[in-house]
Amino acid sequence: MKINAVYYSKEALTNFRKNWVLSMGAVTAVALCLIVIGAIMFIAYMGNQFINKVESQIEIEIFLKDNAPYGQIEALQNQIVNWSAVKKVNYVSKENALKKFKIDFKDNPEVLQNLQGNPLPSSFRVWLKNPRTVEATVKRIKRLSIIDQVVADKNNDIKYGSQYVSKLFVITRGVSIAAGGIVLLLIFVSLVLITNTIRLAIFARRKEIGIMKLVGASNWFIRVPFLFEGVIEGALGGAIAILILGIIYRATIKSIMGGKWLVFMRIPLDQGAFMVMLLVLLLSGILIGAIGSAIALRRFLKV
Template identity: 40%
Template structure:
């Protein structure tokens, strides 16, 4: 068994060296395929991070009447906190609301100087566990505040929120479809490339079958060769992706700090991506070899 494994490995490496043109073509196909898949996964992850950041900033503002009794305000706060999808409730007093307004408009001194007293209402700022449930939570707050003397207005930008969720949902779907398409396209390309290499050696395969070699005895060297090609192409693609990411982070850190925040994710993500791309390269190379061999090993 040990001798046979050594034979398979020697045959695979020998074929890899002697058919370097076709090996180079196969490696190039895997490199481009893994590079595209990896790029789309990284872009998709950045888009997902940005979309999640936007979704997390979605909030409900409940503006309160100036003369609302404190007991009623406490009662309203308890009811809001009791809603299962509510994560936290922040009370903003009239004074705090005015300070926030002035801070946001600090460059517009005319506007600030012409404010008569403090026309801004106190409010509750409500953050959710799941931003997708914002309409349900807003509806519940409206329901139990209809007959109360505390709530002046409830705002959460319904149309804007709907558009944000629709856009992020479609982005996720499109990225998923593109990645799946690229994986299948890669498999087709590599199998066709390997098929050309095997076609050039079809007589050798036919002779091996005539002398009684089993299908798997013939398959193993090609399978290992395809695996080696896939591994090499994937490793080169990972090196290119890592280099591009490093350069982008260095050049765009000041100009696009928000994007850099999305790129600076947990190292675990990149470790998982590295393992996934290496595995994808190996699987594409091995599967491409098996698919290409089917024609010549039909019983």
């Protein structure tokens, strides 16, 4: 079996060399295909991270009436904080709200100058364990009997950022459907090119194959070198794709970091996830190569 592995690889490499223009064509197609897949995966990953980030920042703000009785405010907080969906409830007093407002607008002194007294209401900030429960939780808050006694207008004074997120979901869904279409097309083209390369390799060796059959070489003994060739081409395409994606990644991420906007968005760049992506690309290349040559073997090599 050890001798066989050496034999198979040698045969596969000989085929590759004899037909290197075509083989490189197939390799290039696989590489292109995987670069696009990799880019899409990367963008999807970033998008997902971004959504997660936005979601984790989702909070419900309940703005309170200035004249709400203190006991009722406390009662509201005690109720909400005990719900299983709720992670944390913070009380922001009028004074703290003003402080924060002054910090936020310290670059716009004219806004602060026009400020008379403290127009800002006190509020509760409610954080949730799972951002997707936000709408249900808001509804539940509105149904509370106590709410009308602490909030002036329950339809306007309870705010959350959900509309924004659901729009993001729609966009990412559209983008991933389009990307999926492109990826399928590229996979198809790669498969066709690999199949064609292997078909020509089979054709070039038909005399040897005929003799091999005649003297009783087993079917797999005849097939495996061609399968190896496809796998080598796929793997090579994967390696090239990884190399190019790596270069692009380094170049763009650096410039983006320079522009600071990624830092601003605070998206974690997980090295581990990136490595997994590269591995997936390499395996996809190998898989495309194997399937492409398997198709050629089924169609053009009758054993």
